[in-house]
Amino acid sequence: MPRYGLLRTGLLAMFTIAWVVPTFGAAQLEEKRRVTVADTIRMTTVPEVQYAAADSSSSRIALFSPNKKEFLIVTERGIVETNEREFSLLRFETSELFRSTKPEVLLSMRSQSNRDAIRNVKWLDNETLIFSGESHDGSQVYLLHLPAREIEQLTEHSSPIVDFDFNPVLRELVYVAEPGRLSPEAAYARCARGYAITNEALDDVPRSLEDCKQPALLEGLQAYVKKPGAPAVQIPFGDYYDSLKPISLSPSGKFAIFNVFIRAVPSGWREYEDPFIRAEARASRNKGPFSWLSQYMIVDTATGQVRPVIDGPVDLTLGASIWSPDGESVVVSGAFLPLDAAEPKELSARRTHSFVIEIDLTSGNFVQISDKQLIADRWSPETNELFLRAPTRHRERGNAVFRKVGTIWTEETSLHSEPRSPERPKVTLEQDINTPPKIYACDAAHPQKQLVLDLNPQFEHIEFGKVERVTWKAKDGHGVEGGLYYPPDFRPGTRYPLVIQTHGFSQEEFWINGPWNSAFAAQPLAAQDIVVLQTGSSTEKGVDGKAQGTPEEAPRQMSTYEGAIDYLDALGLIDRDRVGIIGFSRTVYSVEYTLTHSSYHFAAATAADGFDGGYVQYLVNPYAKRDYNTVNGGDPFGTVFELWRERSPSFTVDHLHSPVRLEGYGDISSVLGNWEWYAKLILLDRPVDMIYIPDGSHLLVKPWERLTSQQGNVDWFRFWLKGEVDPDPQKREQYERWKGMLIQQKESTESSELKK
Numbered sequence: 001m002p003r004y005g006l007l008r009t010g011l012l013a014m015f016t017i018a019w020v021v022p023t024f025g026a027a028q029l030e031e032k033r034r035v036t037v038a039d040t041i042r043m044t045t046v047p048e049v050q051y052a053a054a055d056s057s058s059s060r061i062a063l064f065s066p067n068k069k070e071f072l073i074v075t076e077r078g079i080v081e082t083n084e085r086e087f088s089l090l091r092f093e094t095s096e097l098f099r100s101t102k103p104e105v106l107l108s109m110r111s112q113s114n115r116d117a118i119r120n121v122k123w124l125d126n127e128t129l130i131f132s133g134e135s136h137d138g139s140q141v142y143l144l145h146l147p148a149r150e151i152e153q154l155t156e157h158s159s160p161i162v163d164f165d166f167n168p169v170l171r172e173l174v175y176v177a178e179p180g181r182l183s184p185e186a187a188y189a190r191c192a193r194g195y196a197i198t199n200e201a202l203d204d205v206p207r208s209l210e211d212c213k214q215p216a217l218l219e220g221l222q223a224y225v226k227k228p229g230a231p232a233v234q235i236p237f238g239d240y241y242d243s244l245k246p247i248s249l250s251p252s253g254k255f256a257i258f259n260v261f262i263r264a265v266p267s268g269w270r271e272y273e274d275p276f277i278r279a280e281a282r283a284s285r286n287k288g289p290f291s292w293l294s295q296y297m298i299v300d301t302a303t304g305q306v307r308p309v310i311d312g313p314v315d316l317t318l319g320a321s322i323w324s325p326d327g328e329s330v331v332v333s334g335a336f337l338p339l340d341a342a343e344p345k346e347l348s349a350r351r352t353h354s355f356v357i358e359i360d361l362t363s364g365n366f367v368q369i370s371d372k373q374l375i376a377d378r379w380s381p382e383t384n385e386l387f388l389r390a391p392t393r394h395r396e397r398g399n400a401v402f403r404k405v406g407t408i409w410t411e412e413t414s415l416h417s418e419p420r421s422p423e424r425p426k427v428t429l430e431q432d433i434n435t436p437p438k439i440y441a442c443d444a445a446h447p448q449k450q451l452v453l454d455l456n457p458q459f460e461h462i463e464f465g466k467v468e469r470v471t472w473k474a475k476d477g478h479g480v481e482g483g484l485y486y487p488p489d490f491r492p493g494t495r496y497p498l499v500i501q502t503h504g505f506s507q508e509e510f511w512i513n514g515p516w517n518s519a520f521a522a523q524p525l526a527a528q529d530i531v532v533l534q535t536g537s538s539t540e541k542g543v544d545g546k547a548q549g550t551p552e553e554a555p556r557q558m559s560t561y562e563g564a565i566d567y568l569d570a571l572g573l574i575d576r577d578r579v580g581i582i583g584f585s586r587t588v589y590s591v592e593y594t595l596t597h598s599s600y601h602f603a604a605a606t607a608a609d610g611f612d613g614g615y616v617q618y619l620v621n622p623y624a625k626r627d628y629n630t631v632n633g634g635d636p637f638g639t640v641f642e643l644w645r646e647r648s649p650s651f652t653v654d655h656l657h658s659p660v661r662l663e664g665y666g667d668i669s670s671v672l673g674n675w676e677w678y679a680k681l682i683l684l685d686r687p688v689d690m691i692y693i694p695d696g697s698h699l700l701v702k703p704w705e706r707l708t709s710q711q712g713n714v715d716w717f718r719f720w721l722k723g724e725v726d727p728d729p730q731k732r733e734q735y736e737r738w739k740g741m742l743i744q745q746k747e748s749t750e751s752s753e754l755k756k
Helices: 037-042 184-191 267-271 275-282 344-352 392-397 457-461 522-526 553-570 587-597 615-620 622-632 640-647 669-683 703-722 729-755
Strands: 070-079 084-093 104-111 118-125 128-135 138-145 150-153 161-167 172-177 222-226 233-235 255-261 294-300 306-308 320-323 329-335 355-360 366-370 375-380 385-389 400-405 408-411 426-432 435-442 450-454 467-473 479-485 496-501 531-538 574-584 604-608 660-665 688-693
Touching (some): 037 522, 037 703, 084 118, 128 161, 138 161, 222 255, 275 622, 320 375, 366 400, 366 408, 496 703, 522 531, 531 553, 553 574, 587 604, 604 703, 615 622, 615 669, 660 703, 688 703, 703 729
Parallel strands (some): 496 531, 496 574, 604 660, 660 688
Antiparallel strands (some): 118 128, 138 150, 161 172, 222 233, 294 306, 320 329, 385 400, 400 408, 467 479
């Protein structure tokens, strides 16, 4: 059996390798009980990136071996007791798939960091796997030799590795790692004679010599090439690495491709007509910060030379790269072409939309394959066909297949799927708004989908509230869709408290908490007899984007929330005097705007780790000023400052009397981002609670951090909407704070009444 890199002994102690049939936590017979936040943390899921450029899939979960005789699936669950996340690598035998056999747990690893414990699993051959794994708060690349049950460590990088690709023939590795701490000597040189602040965010400024050892936040991830028998060599590039797109080695090993966010946007990109590209290209970019415009970069692994694949941006939602079978060219989807075309019609097309193209990596020449707004999915070496698929959010676009003959690409007239061998069934993750995710399979002999694995058999003994898709008219008249979570024992005619959760809706997924696990807790709130509305987008596609990043963004969202309250009130479902609302990330802004500009009453609110369109956030993040300017009408100087006073929630916070819970995660910028509201509400003697989770990621993953946020919000809204207190003695201090706020609120209300 071949060996790759350095063999490490004693590694089995770091992992749990199980070669037995798992029980998957089969629940004991018991009465059904209502769901809790802890249940949502213990829920087994199939991990997948679902933020920013989200493109979730029901069918990309099974990793088949080259001979198709087996496949793997990675699962994740939280362990509340130890504050860990457990990841398991499950192996299924294809021939036994429809015989009600359970999978084998090849490997289980636990993570106490924000990184997944098992990531980027790949088959090298039918007996060898490669993956990145977490151990001792670090992440390295490992091989798993199945017959010998051996784990082999390939890397010994000084900082955690977050992505990689490997060529087993050449034994060549490319990987991406977090930047390491500076040595004491380097830190001393950086700061001992003073530190020049060059437009960093305030939280990126070192506050001590010890701080100077930390890498700059805006430095970003670092990429490396490691060839056999040689140390890893860093790939030099000046832009910000995009971790949403995987790094990839060509089949020949001559090239690697990765994606970056551009720091210095070419002025010519302002001529693209895409609103997002134009706005980013025209935004002021100072030294160091990066834009949100992405571009694929090619690395010559022999020389380390880096260059753009194409001199144009890539649509983040459509961008994908697929190597040709010989590795001498690459297909890129979502590519905006250079604006150097001489023919007017061609130039107009390049300005307005992206293309799917093939680039010859030696010459740099490219050919257009299609102008369809689809994602490059796979290139079949057997048929020389390229398969394009629609993004999950735009399935109405359909799929497409192109065949290459010589140097010419032509679209196939009859759309078909890539031929599948009889040994390879179709494996899917099936779920919907009321059905937890389960794994199903079908093949030619079993055309009807059959259950392969129930990820959460314990749910048979847990009672969930019913969820249904609803539509309503916003206050300004536009149509909106969302998901309505009912209490499990919903009683028609009863008016329930309402919590509005913002930032997205899907009726195709089982969102036990909502779209994210930061702040949201839909089913646990419903279990406390609170109706929850998860607000989605306009029923007319594409309309919301026109208001995004303009002065109309927040008023439009406010009309959505107000219309929802009117709609549910008219149905007799809610008590409009007991309405709460949660904003997270971008919707912190629209929620805070609503709290300070709406005439509707909100009994309580939460604003978690997000953009608020406020003055202090603008000052501490000078490189991100475009976001603040576009929603408020410009820079807050001169006459434009009056627009800020009218529009920005931070200048109208004195209108607010609702209790507000502020949450910040990660670096100190999250505290600074909330500080304006927190300090002003304290000075105004208004009820405010601020929770800081120092090591939390924007999308919270650690069990205890999720409990702090999600259970904290369940408790928060029970207290303010229902007057209920959890008797848990560990929460005594929390409720003492809140009871003090309640007294404070009553005294403030009485004082206001006397002044009238």
